Amino acid sequence: MALDPATIGRIARLARIRIEDWQAEQLGHELNSILGWIEQLNEVDIEGVKPLTGVAQMALPMREDAVTDGGLVEEVLANAPDRAGSFYAVPKVVE
Amino acid sequence: MMSASDLIEFDLAAARDALRARSFSARELTEAYLGAIEALNPTLNAYITVTAEGARAQADAADAALAKGEHGALTGIPLAIKDLFCTTGVRTTAGSAILGNFVPPYESTVTAHLLRDGAVFLGKANMDEFAMGSSNMTSAFGAVTNPWSTPGGNARLVPGGSSGGSAAATAARLALGATATDTGGSIRQPASFCGIAGIKPTYGRCSRYGIVAFASSLDQAGPVARTVLDCAILLGSMAGHDPRDSTSADLEVPDFAAACRRGVKGLRIGVPREYRMDGMPAEIEAIWQQGLAWLREQGAEIVDVSLPHTKYGLATYYIVAPAEASSNLARYDGVRFGVRAEGGDLTDLYENTRASGFGAEVRRRILIGTYVLSSGYYDAYYLRAQKVRSLILKDFTDVFRDVDALVTPTAPSAAFAQGEKMDDPVKMYLNDIFTIPASMAGVPAMSVPAGLDPDGLPIGLQVIGKPFDEEMVLAVGAAIERAAGFTSLPAMRAGASLALPVGARA
Numbered sequence: 001m002a003l004d005p006a007t008i009g010r011i012a013r014l015a016r017i018r019i020e021d022w023q024a025e026q027l028g029h030e031l032n033s034i035l036g037w038i039e040q041l042n043e044v045d046i047e048g049v050k051p052l053t054g055v056a057q058m059a060l061p062m063r064e065d066a067v068t069d070g071g072l073v074e075e076v077l078a079n080a081p082d083r084a085g086s087f088y089a090v091p092k093v094v095e
Numbered sequence: 096m097m098s099a100s101d102l103i104e105f106d107l108a109a110a111r112d113a114l115r116a117r118s119f120s121a122r123e124l125t126e127a128y129l130g131a132i133e134a135l136n137p138t139l140n141a142y143i144t145v146t147a148e149g150a151r152a153q154a155d156a157a158d159a160a161l162a163k164g165e166h167g168a169l170t171g172i173p174l175a176i177k178d179l180f181c182t183t184g185v186r187t188t189a190g191s192a193i194l195g196n197f198v199p200p201y202e203s204t205v206t207a208h209l210l211r212d213g214a215v216f217l218g219k220a221n222m223d224e225f226a227m228g229s230s231n232m233t234s235a236f237g238a239v240t241n242p243w244s245t246p247g248g249n250a251r252l253v254p255g256g257s258s259g260g261s262a263a264a265t266a267a268r269l270a271l272g273a274t275a276t277d278t279g280g281s282i283r284q285p286a287s288f289c290g291i292a293g294i295k296p297t298y299g300r301c302s303r304y305g306i307v308a309f310a311s312s313l314d315q316a317g318p319v320a321r322t323v324l325d326c327a328i329l330l331g332s333m334a335g336h337d338p339r340d341s342t343s344a345d346l347e348v349p350d351f352a353a354a355c356r357r358g359v360k361g362l363r364i365g366v367p368r369e370y371r372m373d374g375m376p377a378e379i380e381a382i383w384q385q386g387l388a389w390l391r392e393q394g395a396e397i398v399d400v401s402l403p404h405t406k407y408g409l410a411t412y413y414i415v416a417p418a419e420a421s422s423n424l425a426r427y428d429g430v431r432f433g434v435r436a437e438g439g440d441l442t443d444l445y446e447n448t449r450a451s452g453f454g455a456e457v458r459r460r461i462l463i464g465t466y467v468l469s470s471g472y473y474d475a476y477y478l479r480a481q482k483v484r485s486l487i488l489k490d491f492t493d494v495f496r497d498v499d500a501l502v503t504p505t506a507p508s509a510a511f512a513q514g515e516k517m518d519d520p521v522k523m524y525l526n527d528i529f530t531i532p533a534s535m536a537g538v539p540a541m542s543v544p545a546g547l548d549p550d551g552l553p554i555g556l557q558v559i560g561k562p563f564d565e566e567m568v569l570a571v572g573a574a575i576e577r578a579a580g581f582t583s584l585p586a587m588r589a590g591a592s593l594a595l596p597v598g599a600r601a
Contacts, residue, residue, distance in 0.1 A: 015465040016442070017461065030459055031463060033520065034459075034520055035463070035466075040407065041483055044404070044407055044483050046482040052484040054312040055312065060341050061341060072200070075200035076200070078200055079431070080431060082435070090430055
């Protein structure tokens, strides 16, 4: 299934990546070539096969429900592009 | 006193012994490598950041410990750290503009283990952006040049990727070894292209805590170094259980170095027939056959085996890895860390930040991943890929009932020129055709230099083992290494007569 420019635009919005109209065409070409190549998986018989989500073949470990870290406001905010006191700052969201 | 050129001749195991014998100091060794970096890094671009002052302080601390007769596994050993590992107070970019100003306030578990054992960090190694690439051409900090070149050839070659800086630095002797990571071949393919050894351990052997995430079900750290034994020593330090990574295996770390001496007598080595691809260059086939002959001469039995879903590995990978990447990279939104591009409102800020902060390959993979996870397409792409992944794992599980290890080529070619394969993403992806199946199955695999192609470029062989049997992989790798006697070196390297006079600094 080939992606048209409108679909490319929709995916880009979902991914929160701005793309210009001139980029959509080039991207469509590249993504369609990748997706076309991926189509080969349709020839594999997957009837009754369980999906593999990960290869760590072990039960996830349990631990005590306790605070093990924290109180590091300055370290956490040290890389913030903008801050206000102990908070991250962003453009106004609600008028 | 030994000259810097002499010091740089010691491999990791030999340098470790010499440091303990106090034949030279950690400071002298570190200065030799810093001099080599100063001379050659402007040409190779293997390091994004050089931490000379930190390295000197660590070397002095190592000397103080050695003077008291105290030492860890790596006391005084100068290493390069792939710029995907968070290092406290040292900028960590993942090769991306979006993390161009990111200074982690914490240390990755793998690098913390290396520091615990006394290692010296020379700096942060260049890499493909977010580890997405097979050539190191996608780094926002510029391409890395492979220290190898064809005799008389003018083309600059790629070191492979994504751990291109780690491999180039090790091959050119700008470090004794390096940390690297492998999601689909990012340790093994650059090791093959640069004529060095590299091992991707079993998924879960090394903690992923503090490693910038690409595809979490595949990402695994491992070392690159000059020899199989050097890799074993580094892996022994990097590995180990970590409660901060829920997929970290709670297993004892074996004596990997001892495994290198085991030999291969009586082992059954599988040769998967599906790896014999149409159009594979004759020199790769020849070195593969040579490798098998060496193992046979050392007492191994060579067995023809089948991994029937091999051909679907790549396509499966290019659904699973971008899907996981699109989710992992959602965190780069210009709000909490990294570079922000301003916008009128919050959505503009996100979209502008991600449009300007990510390079073309990363954008492509995020978009593919977003698409295959989106409503209406999830089952057709992502769920189907996860089922094919089950079949790929089953191939390995079945075959390992019959054999102890598999031996294949690492990559379908030797190093290619910078700029080649850039016009067609699929052509670039095909580089990883032999490395991806082991990644999909999570099993350990390493590349060992086995010979040169007719152009004088190194070619590696890949050894694949059972889950958590890195010892077998290292034993077979060491056997290939012994038989190959691979002593060729790249023309561009520290300590070579045509390199700049680094000896003046010692």
